[in-house]
Structure formats: C-alpha cells, structure tokens
Amino acid sequence: MSSNKRFRTHVTCTVNGDEVDFLASDETSLLDALRDELGLTGAKEGCGTGDCGACSVLVDGRINCSCLMFAPEAEGRDIVTVEGIASGGQLHPLQQTFLEGAALQCGICTPGFLVSAKALLDENPDPSETEIRYALAGNLCRCTGYDKIVRSVQEAAVQLRGAAR
Amino acid sequence: MTVTEDRPKYKWVGTRPIRPDGYDKVVGKARFAADLNLPGQLHAAILRSPHGHARILSIDTAAAEAMPGVQAVVTGADFPDLDATNSERDVAENLMARDVVLYVGHALAAVAASTRAEAAAAVATIEVEYELLPVVLTLDESMAEGAPLVNENNVTMFVESDGPSNLATVNALERGDVDAAFEAADLVVEREFETSWVHQGYIEPHACVVDVGADGRADIWVSSQGHFRVRSQTAAVLGWETARVKVTPAEIGGGFGGKTTIYLEPVAARLSEKSGRPVKIVMSREEVLRATGPAPASKSRVRIAATNDGELTAIEGWLGYAVGCTNDMAGFIGAMSVASYRFPNLKLEAVASLTNTPKTAAYRAPSAPQAAFAIESVIDEVAQRLELDPIEVRLKNAVVEGDPTAMGMPHPRIGFVECLEAIRDSDHYRSPVPEGAARGVGSGFWFNIGEQSSATVNLNEDGTATVITGSPDIGGSRASMALMAAEELGIDVQRITPVVADTESVGFTDVTEGSRATFATGMAVVNACRELIDELKSRAATILGVEKDAVDWVDGAAVADGKDPLSLAAITAKAKSTGGPLTVTASLNAGGAGPSFAVHCCDLAVDEETGQVTILRYTAAQDAGTAIHPSYVEGQMQGGTVQGIGWALNEEYVYDDDGSMLNASFLDYRIPVASDLPMIDTIVVEVPNPAHPYGVRGVGETGIVPPMATIANAICSATSVRMTSLPMSPPSILAALGDR
Numbered sequence: 001m002s003s004n005k006r007f008r009t010h011v012t013c014t015v016n017g018d019e020v021d022f023l024a025s026d027e028t029s030l031l032d033a034l035r036d037e038l039g040l041t042g043a044k045e046g047c048g049t050g051d052c053g054a055c056s057v058l059v060d061g062r063i064n065c066s067c068l069m070f071a072p073e074a075e076g077r078d079i080v081t082v083e084g085i086a087s088g089g090q091l092h093p094l095q096q097t098f099l100e101g102a103a104l105q106c107g108i109c110t111p112g113f114l115v116s117a118k119a120l121l122d123e124n125p126d127p128s129e130t131e132i133r134y135a136l137a138g139n140l141c142r143c144t145g146y147d148k149i150v151r152s153v154q155e156a157a158v159q160l161r162g163a164a165r
Numbered sequence: 166m167t168v169t170e171d172r173p174k175y176k177w178v179g180t181r182p183i184r185p186d187g188y189d190k191v192v193g194k195a196r197f198a199a200d201l202n203l204p205g206q207l208h209a210a211i212l213r214s215p216h217g218h219a220r221i222l223s224i225d226t227a228a229a230e231a232m233p234g235v236q237a238v239v240t241g242a243d244f245p246d247l248d249a250t251n252s253e254r255d256v257a258e259n260l261m262a263r264d265v266v267l268y269v270g271h272a273l274a275a276v277a278a279s280t281r282a283e284a285a286a287a288v289a290t291i292e293v294e295y296e297l298l299p300v301v302l303t304l305d306e307s308m309a310e311g312a313p314l315v316n317e318n319n320v321t322m323f324v325e326s327d328g329p330s331n332l333a334t335v336n337a338l339e340r341g342d343v344d345a346a347f348e349a350a351d352l353v354v355e356r357e358f359e360t361s362w363v364h365q366g367y368i369e370p371h372a373c374v375v376d377v378g379a380d381g382r383a384d385i386w387v388s389s390q391g392h393f394r395v396r397s398q399t400a401a402v403l404g405w406e407t408a409r410v411k412v413t414p415a416e417i418g419g420g421f422g423g424k425t426t427i428y429l430e431p432v433a434a435r436l437s438e439k440s441g442r443p444v445k446i447v448m449s450r451e452e453v454l455r456a457t458g459p460a461p462a463s464k465s466r467v468r469i470a471a472t473n474d475g476e477l478t479a480i481e482g483w484l485g486y487a488v489g490c491t492n493d494m495a496g497f498i499g500a501m502s503v504a505s506y507r508f509p510n511l512k513l514e515a516v517a518s519l520t521n522t523p524k525t526a527a528y529r530a531p532s533a534p535q536a537a538f539a540i541e542s543v544i545d546e547v548a549q550r551l552e553l554d555p556i557e558v559r560l561k562n563a564v565v566e567g568d569p570t571a572m573g574m575p576h577p578r579i580g581f582v583e584c585l586e587a588i589r590d591s592d593h594y595r596s597p598v599p600e601g602a603a604r605g606v607g608s609g610f611w612f613n614i615g616e617q618s619s620a621t622v623n624l625n626e627d628g629t630a631t632v633i634t635g636s637p638d639i640g641g642s643r644a645s646m647a648l649m650a651a652e653e654l655g656i657d658v659q660r661i662t663p664v665v666a667d668t669e670s671v672g673f674t675d676v677t678e679g680s681r682a683t684f685a686t687g688m689a690v691v692n693a694c695r696e697l698i699d700e701l702k703s704r705a706a707t708i709l710g711v712e713k714d715a716v717d718w719v720d721g722a723a724v725a726d727g728k729d730p731l732s733l734a735a736i737t738a739k740a741k742s743t744g745g746p747l748t749v750t751a752s753l754n755a756g757g758a759g760p761s762f763a764v765h766c767c768d769l770a771v772d773e774e775t776g777q778v779t780i781l782r783y784t785a786a787q788d789a790g791t792a793i794h795p796s797y798v799e800g801q802m803q804g805g806t807v808q809g810i811g812w813a814l815n816e817e818y819v820y821d822d823d824g825s826m827l828n829a830s831f832l833d834y835r836i837p838v839a840s841d842l843p844m845i846d847t848i849v850v851e852v853p854n855p856a857h858p859y860g861v862r863g864v865g866e867t868g869i870v871p872p873m874a875t876i877a878n879a880i881c882s883a884t885s886v887r888m889t890s891l892p893m894s895p896p897s898i899l900a901a902l903g904d905r
Contacts, residue, residue, distance in 0.1 A: 027282070035200075036202075040193070041193070041196070041199075041200040042192070042193020042194070043193070044197065044199070044368070044369070044418070045199065045370070045447075046368040046369065046370070046418075046450065046831070047450040047830065047831045048449055048450060049450065049830055049831065049832060051450075051830060051831035051832045052368055052450075052831050054368055081193065082191075082192065082193035083192065083193045083194075085192075086192055091191065091192070095191040095192065098187075098191050099183045099184070099187045099188070099191055100183060101796075102181070102184070102641070102796035102797060102799075102800055104187060104190055104191070105419075105639070105640040105641060105797070105800055105801075105804065106367070106368075106369070106416070106417060106418050106419045106420075106639060106640065107186070107187075107190030107191075107195055107416065107418070108197060108367075108368045108369040108416075108418025108419060109368050109418075110190050110191060111193050114191065129844075130840075132839070133839040133840040133842070134839075134840045136838075136839045136840075137838045137839050137840040138838075139838075139839070140368055140831060140836060140838065141368070141839075142365075142366045142367055142368055142419050142421070142804070142808065142836060143419055143640060143800070143804045144800055144803060144804050144807075145800075145803035145804045145805075145806055145807030145808075145837075145842065145845050146807065146837075146838075146839040146842055147799075147803045147842075147844050147845045148796070148799075148800060148803070149839070150839060150844070151844075
C-alpha cells in the first residue's frame with residue numbers, strides 16, 4: 001500500500017465559520033483538502049507553486065497560497081475561502097463591485113482576487129491605487145489587464161468606508 | 166469613452182447589466198473542468214518525453230501496471246494509426262507519440278490509478294528506450310540547407326512538394342512594381358526583427374473528466390473554446406463515430422486560442438474504456454507550458470519606401486514563423502494580417518517552418534502581432550526620419566473601404582481612420598509628454614471570422630426566455646446573447662437566461678475563436694428571435710381575431726389597430742391553445758465578419774541603469790462595430806493590451822540546447838501583474854459592421870496586436886535605440902543601450 005493511504009492525520013479546523021474535520025496525508029496540500037475532502041472547489045489550482053494566487057485563502061486572517069500549505073498545518077486554525085466571504089445570503093461589497101464593474105471575464109482567478117482584496121481592505125480600508133496594485137500583485141489574471149479589478153476594489157473600499165461611518 | 170457613428174437607438178444593446186454567469190463566479194460555485202468529480206473516478210498521469218527528438222525503441226509498462234492503485238495504462242499503440250489524409254493526424258500524434266517523440270514534454274504513455282499520487286508514482290516506473298535524434302530549435306536551423314528533419318510526416322503546403330520537409334507553408338504575394346517604387350523613393354527604411362515563443366497563459370490548466378459507459382459511449386466534461394471540436398477531434402483520434410461522444414462544456418478559465426484543440430480527452434477515454442471507470446486528467450502548470458500550444462517564434466525583414474511627405478509607396482517583406490513540431494497555417498495567416506496600409510507596391514513572402522518544440526496553437530489574432538511589430542516599427546522610423554507626426558503618416562496611408570489587403574481582397578466598411586483620429590484627438594495624445602517619459606503609438610488589425618453557429622430560443626409559459634447556444638463563454642458572450650435577444654424580443658434582459666449547452670442539446674457550433682461568438686452566434690440568436698416574433702404575431706392574430714398582417718411587434722408586445730397591445734407573456738400563456746410550444750432554432754454559416762482595427766498610445770520611462778521599462782500611461786482605441794456590452798468590450802481591449810505588454814516586455818521561452826524549457830513555471834515565465842501596470846484607458850470606436858444586424862465586428866483579437874511596436878516606438882523615442890527583438894526585457898535593453 002502507498003503511504004498516503006495508510007498514514008493520515010486527523011485535522012480539525014474552522015472553515016468559513018464551521019468547525020470541520022478531515023483526514024489528510026502529510027503531503028496533501030490545504031488546497032487539495034479543501035477541494036477534495038471538503039468539496040469547496042472555489043479555490044483553484046493555477047500553478048501549484050504559489051505563483052498565481054488562484055488558491056488564495058485567509059488563514060487566521062492572513063492571506064495564504066493554500067497550494068503551498070500542508071493540510072495538517074491547518075489544525076486549529078481559522079480558514080476563510082471565497083465561499084465564506086458572503087454572509088447571510090448577502091454578497092460582500094467586493095463581490096458586488098466585481099460583478100457591477102465587470103472585474104471578471106473567465107472567472108478562474110476571481111476567487112483568489114476576492115480573498116486577497118478582502119485581506120487588503122480588512123487591513124487597510126483606504127488603500128491608494130498603488131497599494132491595491134501591490135497587494136494584488138500575487139494574483140495573476142490573464143483576461144482583464146487588471147484595470148477593472150483595481151477599480152472594483154477601489155469602489156468596494158468606498159462603500160465599506162461609507163458603511164463603517 | 167465611446168466614439169459612435171450614427172446608428173439606431175437601442176434599448177438594451179449598449180447597456181451594462183451584470184453578466185448572468187457572474188454570480189456563480191464571485192461566490193466560488195462556478196464549475197470549471199477540474200471542479201467536477203464523478204463517483205468511482207480514477208486520476209491519470211502522463212509520461213512525457215525528456216528528449217527534444219528521439220525514436221522510441223521500446224516502452225515497458227509492466228512495472229507500472231503492478232503498482233498500487235493502477236487500473237489502466239495506455240501508450241501510442243492503444244490508438245489507431247491515422248493515415249496521412251486524416252485531418253486530425255497531427256492532433257493524434259501530438260497527444261500520444263507513436264514511434265517518435267518530437268519535443269520535450271511530448272506525451273508517450275499514461276496511467277490511471279485510484280489517486281493522483283499513485284498515478285504519478287506508477288508513471289515514473291515506465292521504462293523507455295530512446296534513440297536520440299538531432300534537435301532543431303530555431304527557424305534558422307530549421308530552414309538551413311541539409312537541416313535534420315523535425316517530423317518525417319511533414320510536407321510543405323502551397324508549393325510543389327518533393328517529400329518530407331521542415332517547411333510547413335510558403336506564401337508569396339505581389340502587386341505593383343516594387344523595384345521601381347524603391348528606386349523612386351525619397352526614403353527607404355529596412356529592419357530585421359525577432360520574437361520569441363510566448364504562451365497564452367490562461368490561468369486554468371487543461372483538464373477533463375471522461376466516462377466511457379458499457380455501451381462504448383463517452384461522456385466528456387471539459388473546458389474548451391469549442392466542445393463540438395473536442396467531440397470531432399476525440400472521435401477522430403479514437404477512430405469512433407462522432408455520435409459515440411458527448412461533450413459537456415465546463416466553465417472555461419481562459420483560452421485565448423490555446424483551448425481550440427485537444428490534448429487529453431482521447432487519452433482519458435481510452436483509460437476509461439480499459440478500466441471501466443471515469444477518468445480525470447488535470448495538467449500541471451509545468452505540463453501546460455511544456456506541452457500545450459505557445460504562439461510561434463518569428464523572424465522578419467521589412468523594407469518600406471516613402472516619399473518626403475510621408476506617402477508609403479512600397480513594402481517588401483519576409484515573415485518567418487517557427488511553428489513547432491507539426492504543420493501549421495501561421496505563415497499564411499501572417500500574410501493575411503498585412504492589411505492596414507494601402508502600399509500600392511507590395512512583395513511579401515511568408516513562411517512557416519517546423520522545430521522540435523511543442524505544436525503551436527492560436528493566440529489572440531494569431532500571427533498578426535509578430536508581423537505588426539515589424540511593420541509598425543518601420544513605419545514609425547519613417548515618420549521619425551521624415552520628422553512627421555506618426556499618426557498623420559498612418560492617416561495618410563490608412564486603408565478605407567475598398568482598399569486591398571495584402572491578399573488582394575477589398576476591405577469592407579472599416580474604422581481604421583476613425584481609430585487613428587480617436588487617438589489623435591484623445592486627451593492622452595494631446596497632453597504634453599511628461600518629464601522623463603517618452604511616447605509611442607502603433608496600430609493593429611485582425612480580420613475576424615464568421616463560421617457556423619446555432620441557437621435555440623425557448624419562450625417559457627410566463628414570458629421569460631431561454632437562449633441556448635453552443636459557444637463557450639470566454640469573456641462575457643452569454644451577456645451579449647441575452648442583450649441581443651432582449652433587444653429583439655422587447656423584454657427585460659433579466660427575463661432571459663442564456664445557456665451554453667452540450668453537444669447533444671444544441672445545433673453544431675464552431676469554436677469560440679477569431680472574435681466570432683458575439684458576431685456569428687449572436688446572428689443565430691437574432692435570427693431565432695426574429696422567427697419567434699413572426700410566430701408570436703401569428704399567435705396574437707389568433708388570440709385577437711385579426712389577420713396576421715394587421716399585427717406589428719412593438720416593444721415586446723403584439724399591436725393591432727383597435728385592440729389592446731398583447732404582451733409577450735400574454736401570448737406565451739396561451740401557447741398551448743394557439744399551436745403549442747414557442748421555440749425556434751436557427752443555424753447559419755455567418756459571412757461578413759467585420760475586420761477590427763486598433764490604435765494604441767503609450768507613455769513610458771526607461772531606467773537606463775537597470776534597463777527596466779515602466780508603463781506610465783496607456784490608451785487603446787478599437788473599432789468594435791457596435792459594443793453590445795461595453796464593459797466586456799473594454800475588458801477585451803484591456804486584456805489583449807496587457808497580454809501584448811507582457812509579450813513586449815517580459816515573456817519568452819528559454820530553451821536549453823536539448824530543447825528543454827528552462828522557465829516552465831509562472832515564476833520564471835512571468836506574465837504581467839497588477840503592480841506592473843497603470844490603468845488601461847479605452848476608447849471604444851463604433852463603426853457598425855453592415856453585415857451584422859447590430860453592427861458587431863468582434864473585439865477579442867485585435868487588442869494584442871499593437872502593443873509591441875507601440876512600446877518599442879516609445880522606447881526608441883526615450884533612448885534613440887530601435888529595439889528589434891522581443892521581449893524588450895531589462896537585459897536586452899541594457900545590451901542595446903550599451904551598443905548605442
């Protein structure tokens with residue numbers, strides 16, 4: 001028998017507010033665990049080497065490439081994926097501005113961009129265009145040329161600041 | 166910003182509703198190919214050649230078959246040997262080598278096992294004996310006298326052939342008297358250019374799930390630009406009848422031409438057939454870069470004659486494309502792409518030649534960027550040396566309706582002059598060049614295509630509508646289908662559900678390529694809606710008790726003198742009693758594709774210490790014909806522009822001497838990121854295409870064509886150095902500055 005079937009770790013963590021558990025071998029990435037064990041296929045594998053950001057998730061509030069993190073490392077941590085950004089059937093302002101601003105074409109990179117942009121706005125509610133561009137520089141998009149993504153993040157920031165007032 | 170010619174006032178066309186497929190995409194529910202899993206599914210891994218060119222002496226899969234979890238193994242021997250007349254022979258050869266591997270990364274065996282890890286472990290135990298053959302990596306090597314053969318099955322197209330050759334195609338075009346024109350010229354500028362292989366760089370790797378049932382029929386789920394082509398190619402490679410294959414399109418995570426052919430599906434089908442289980446194959450990024458279609462590398466030589474007042478009197482050019490390991494039309498299409506200026510005297514030769522590198526594939530306006538880089542750079546130099554404004558020189562020579570392309574066909578109504586004027590009159594071009602920066606302009610052209618499309622429009626009982634097409638939605642085409650249907654039927658766009666259906670649920674539809682989906686499939690939707698309206702008028706006549714001729718269709722309602730208007734919903738509610746379901750299918754082979762022109766303007770700064778180029782401001786103008794959904798038209802322009810910026814500044818394949826790609830990752834094959842770029846301003850020019858009911862031209866292709874020369878022209882203006890080789894990366898700029 002191959003080792004990945006025989007030796008698996010029982011991992012317990014929080015994903016999108018729910019306490020979950022799953023079994024993972026030592027070489028399983030968090031991305032594969034999310035997609036294959038938990039059925040959360042929102043995070044995508046574009047490269048598997050941490051270069052494209054399509055697999056971005058929040059781990060204890062910090063942005064992470066889930067393809068570079070081993071699943072057992074998620075033990076006890078709080079994970080947020082694109083499926084956890086909307087709340088109570090209400091889209092997050094970023095999701096709404098991405099839709100209205102045509103910030104997605106094919107949509108494969110969109111989950112990663114939304115998670116990265118949320119991490120930015122959670123940290124910095126009033127980023128400059130340059131700060132947005134650098135915060136999103138770890139996420140590759142081949143369709144849009146980034147223009148409408150950056151504008152949609154700017155618009156969401158305005159809305160979130162308005163709501164916070 | 167939009168510059169629009171006079172046209173009818175539309176209610177829905179030209180508005181910007183939220184795209185219907187967007188909701189699933191922002192919450193992570195959209196299903197791309199790798200997101201699907203079937204019960205009992207196996208995972209496959211592929212053995213790929215480590216050699217650039219070698220004969221396969223033997224393949225021993227016995228150890229792999231005995232590995233844990235392995236359910237099936239296939240090699241080239243598991244596929245029929247297609248004869249030379251079969252149009253899919255190259256596709257078959259590329260997706261599973263039979264006797265010879267033609268490039269590093271060429272597939273030659275595959276294993277299906279319970280897990281990906283088991284499949285990968287088993288593939289690693291397959292033993293192959295190779296006899297190494299000479300590797301040909303460049304256009305020069307390929308075309309050299311006595312060059313080793315890249316692919317013994319290749320014969321040259323368009324010329325008398327005397328057996329196998331590295332040459333793929335040769336096309337020669339000539340008009341006027343070129344020699345006399347150069348003799349009489351006030352100025353002659355001649356340059357040679359070179360460009361590297363570049364990849365389409367879609368973020369979603371190729372993936373499929375295939376389930377062959379006990380009846381021998383294959384169900385395929387795959388992301389592609391055309392699931393009908395996946396069906397026909399898969400059937401051809403397997404030697405099956407088309408009807409044995411059903412293909413369901415998944416959402417597609419980018420294609421740009423690279424997903425117009427197949428790489429995996431017949432392999433998964435054979436593994437599924439052997440194992441009796443569904444088989445999933447997902448490529449790694451490394452496999453995508455090593456084994457799927459880049460755009461051809463190129464070399465070119467362009468010589469242009471001009472008068473002192475900037476009239477371009479002649480062009481003489483040679484365009485060469487290195488097309489990888491199988492025959493390809495890149496050279497022919499490159500010749501077709503020379504079409505922007507009148508050039509009364511023209512002599513062009515376009516060639517394509519084979520190399521031991523991956524089979525190339527279409528990439529957005531295929532072959533045009535390489536040609537435009539050369540021609541637009543030389544025209545810029547003409548303007549510079551004559552001390553004329555580069556836009557005015559282009560305006561003086563720009564083609565208009567009736568002028569010939571290089572191929573000799575007259576242009577239909579086109580908007581090149583309007584695009585040049587849009588840039589000339591733009592705030593960007595009229596603003597002074599910022600301190601420390603320099604400006605460049607360039608233009609581009611793509612002819613666009615029509616081809617076959619089908620659409621079915623179903624009116625539902627409550628007056629909502631379903632618009633079913635066979636065009637995979639790669640950049641917002643469902644939104645544009647819904648808008649055109651709303652305009653025709655006169656109902657709210659929110660009441661229309663656009664669907665991309667599988668190969669058994671909609672009529673045949675060609676690939677989403679050549680900017681044809683909104684143009685041709687849109688025409689099919691419009692035709693279906695018009696037939697439906699005719700039927701709705703009949704039904705209304707029955708309900709109202711009037712002659713059909715007395716009924717008009719106005720704003721989504723049947724109108725007859727002396728009667729209350731009858732809404733679409735009121736008619737669909739009575740469908741059963743007036744003749745049955747209201748549904749129409751329209752199919753066509755669309756003619757009249759409208760060429761699209763673009764003109765770009767770029768301000769940039771060159772750091773002369775590092776060679777780094779920073780784009781400071783960028784404006785793209787393009788003729789869309791009519792922008793059905795302007796946001797997605799702008800998106801196509803911006804996306805194409807940034808791909809062109811990557812091609813200009815960063816992207817290239819780096820091969821070692823054996824033909825192994827040294828930069829097969831997104832870390833080392835670096836596509837532009839957000840922090841590399843400014844906003845990309847757009848000017849949507851609308852010169853309607855008279856051959857389309859709403860004037861659509863198609864906008865996907867042209868945006869990638871102008872950036873390379875636009876940026877090179879700006880760099881020349883900044884440094885007085887004419888860059889003639891792509892990419893214009895920091896080392897190459899530093900080297901060029903050193904030679905200054």
